[in-house]
Amino acid sequence: MSFWQHNLEENVSRQPWTAQGFNKVLLDSARAGAAGVMAHIIRFAPQRVVYMSCNPMTLARDSQALLTSGYQLERVTMLDMFPHTGHLESMVLFSRK
Ligand SMILES: C[S@@+](CC[C@H](N)C(=O)[O-])C[C@H]1O[C@@H](n2cnc3c(N)ncnc32)[C@H](O)[C@@H]1O
Numbered sequence: 001m002s003f004w005q006h007n008l009e010e011n012v013s014r015q016p017w018t019a020q021g022f023n024k025v026l027l028d029s030a031r032a033g034a035a036g037v038m039a040h041i042i043r044f045a046p047q048r049v050v051y052m053s054c055n056p057m058t059l060a061r062d063s064q065a066l067l068t069s070g071y072q073l074e075r076v077t078m079l080d081m082f083p084h085t086g087h088l089e090s091m092v093l094f095s096r097k
Pocket residue numbers: 006007008009028029030031
């Protein structure tokens with residue numbers, strides 16, 4: 001197994017790990033979301049995207065980018081991982097139509 005680190009808001013298409021191609025993305029964004037990353041994910045056209053988020057507001061915002069780019073929402077699960085706080089962990093599965 002290999003681990004790579006890169007700023008995903010930049011064009012990653014020349015990164016070595018993109019050469020082999022991939023058809024699934026697991027995105028675990030920071031609370032601010034991943035607005036600057038969504039266009040890059042969409043360009044790779046993965047079959048499935050799992051988006052994990054601890055901020056439903058930014059999750060909803062970033063989901064729009066996928067939903068308007070040919071993805072459909074397959075499943076949503078919410079986990080109360082931070083009881084007695086206003087924070088909520090969500091996992092959303094999107095698939096390309
Ligand atoms: C919710 S945490 C995910 C933690 C991860 N699942 C783990 O177990 O280490 C969000 C992560 O996104 C990273 N991040 C934020 N902006 C990024 C960016 N533009 N490119 C790459 N990673 C970014 C943060 O550094 C942080 O580690």
